[in-house]
Amino acid sequence: MQIYKFGGSVLQEASGIRRMAEVLQQAERPLVLVVSAFGKTTNALEELASLSARGTREEEMLRKTEALKEYHVEIMRTLSGKAGDHDPGTNELDHLFSELKNLLATGPDSSFDPWHDRIVSFGELFSASVVFSYLKQKFPDIVYKDIRKIIVTDSRFGNAGVLWEETGRRVRQAFSAPGTLFLTQGYIAGTLTRETTTLGREGSDFTAAILGCILDAEKVTLWKDVPGVMSADPKICPDAVHLPGISYQEAAEMAFYGAKVIHPKTIKPLQNKHIPLVVRGLGHPDNTSTTIWDFEEMERHVPVYIRKERQILLSVFPRDYSFVLNRHLEDLFGQFKQWAFNISLVQISAISVSFCIDDPGVLFMERVRKLQDDYEVYFNREVELLTFRHYTEKTISEKLKSCLILVAQRTRLTAQYVVKRVAGE
Ligand code: ASP
Numbered sequence: 001m002q003i004y005k006f007g008g009s010v011l012q013e014a015s016g017i018r019r020m021a022e023v024l025q026q027a028e029r030p031l032v033l034v035v036s037a038f039g040k041t042t043n044a045l046e047e048l049a050s051l052s053a054r055g056t057r058e059e060e061m062l063r064k065t066e067a068l069k070e071y072h073v074e075i076m077r078t079l080s081g082k083a084g085d086h087d088p089g090t091n092e093l094d095h096l097f098s099e100l101k102n103l104l105a106t107g108p109d110s111s112f113d114p115w116h117d118r119i120v121s122f123g124e125l126f127s128a129s130v131v132f133s134y135l136k137q138k139f140p141d142i143v144y145k146d147i148r149k150i151i152v153t154d155s156r157f158g159n160a161g162v163l164w165e166e167t168g169r170r171v172r173q174a175f176s177a178p179g180t181l182f183l184t185q186g187y188i189a190g191t192l193t194r195e196t197t198t199l200g201r202e203g204s205d206f207t208a209a210i211l212g213c214i215l216d217a218e219k220v221t222l223w224k225d226v227p228g229v230m231s232a233d234p235k236i237c238p239d240a241v242h243l244p245g246i247s248y249q250e251a252a253e254m255a256f257y258g259a260k261v262i263h264p265k266t267i268k269p270l271q272n273k274h275i276p277l278v279v280r281g282l283g284h285p286d287n288t289s290t291t292i293w294d295f296e297e298m299e300r301h302v303p304v305y306i307r308k309e310r311q312i313l314l315s316v317f318p319r320d321y322s323f324v325l326n327r328h329l330e331d332l333f334g335q336f337k338q339w340a341f342n343i344s345l346v347q348i349s350a351i352s353v354s355f356c357i358d359d360p361g362v363l364f365m366e367r368v369r370k371l372q373d374d375y376e377v378y379f380n381r382e383v384e385l386l387t388f389r390h391y392t393e394k395t396i397s398e399k400l401k402s403c404l405i406l407v408a409q410r411t412r413l414t415a416q417y418v419v420k421r422v423a424g425e
């Protein structure tokens with residue numbers, strides 16, 4: 001069994017979808033093909049959901065929804081080379097878009113989160129529908145599966161947790177036909193009562209990992225618009241080098257600290273089953289992919305540099321005249337869990353605890369006010385977390401030149417700095 005996942009950036013134009021079909025010609029079967037929403041569709045849907053929730057005029061939402069529809073129809077037209085109306089996929093798209101328009105017009109009634117997940121799930125429903133109608137011409141035996149009935153989750157909308165046992169049963173049953181090419185959606189799932197959920201933004205990689213793990217795939221391949229994993233983002237680091245093979249642990253550390261190539265949740269299910277994860281550039285030659293597997297240890301001499309932006313450094317001081325105690329930590333971590341704060345670094349001193357967290361946006365100030373009941377709270381927004389793996393003093397000092405260091409933490413393999421940038425890099 002092979003799992004191929006194609007990301008939104010490689011599927012944002014008809015040319016990428018054509019290239020995908022070429023890749024499929026040579027692929028081994030059985031194969032499950034997982035697709036993300038095209039380009040920035042999920043962002044557009046999130047925007048539509050928040051416009052609708054704010055009671056924006058219907059005409060404005062309709063205009064944006066029509067633009068999104070036109071984008072999909074245009075891809076379909078280019079793929080089929082026809083005027084569009086005769087393509088069998090057009091009916092399905094019409095149907096999906098009218099469902100979306102209804103949901104937007106109704107707005108979120110009592111509970112926002114389930115409604116929001118239904119809206120953002122349309123990106124993968126659109127893309128799967130367009131891709132299916134195109135691939136059906138080339139691979140008439142392709143089988144379409146609605147993943148919302150197969151991957152079962154709890155009701156934590158927006159970042160749902162997989163119910164592994166039930167999901168295992170359903171996945172094995174759904175993808176059992178030998179020698180078959182299956183097509184399904186990434187990112188979206190469903191509860192036992194068939195409400196639509198999502199697995200967290202950029203979660204299609206995770207879908208591929210869930211399927212790969214349950215189906216004991218030979219390997220899981222993520223087709224991206226980059227030729228694998230680099231030692232740093234080449235846009236900010238001209239000396240970044242390509243990494244042909246890295247260990248699960250290395251990949252997990254890199255994803256956790258902000259390398260955007262792989263979603264952090266993807267690694268663990270595959271590591272547990274020792275299934276190789278391959279990151280491969282669509283249109284790039286084979287030898288520029290990256291394989292993530294049980295490699296003993298990454299070549300020590302390749303320093304890895306990861307920059308995570310939009311961080312907040314949050315420092316809290318207990319107001320009760322005591323040092324920082326376990327009960328403060330329990331209280332703080334409990335609150336953070338409830339608020340789904342994403343913590344990348346913690347530092348404790350006698351009288352304070354500092355956290356580096358992803359910026360939760362508009363909700364942040366409300367959270368701070370809640371903390372102020374029991375703590376003195378200080379924070380720095382728009383800071384960055386810089387992580388160096390296998391560091392050398394030289395690489396660190398070069399990157400820290402234009403930075404004010406707010407927190408530093410080092411282990412033998414990893415050095416991390418929470419910094420404020422004082423001048424452009
Ligand atoms: N389309 C979803 C998102 O943009 C999932 C994904 O791309 O993996 O977040």
Ligand code: MG
Binds near residue numbers: 036037039202
């Ligand atoms: Mg996407």
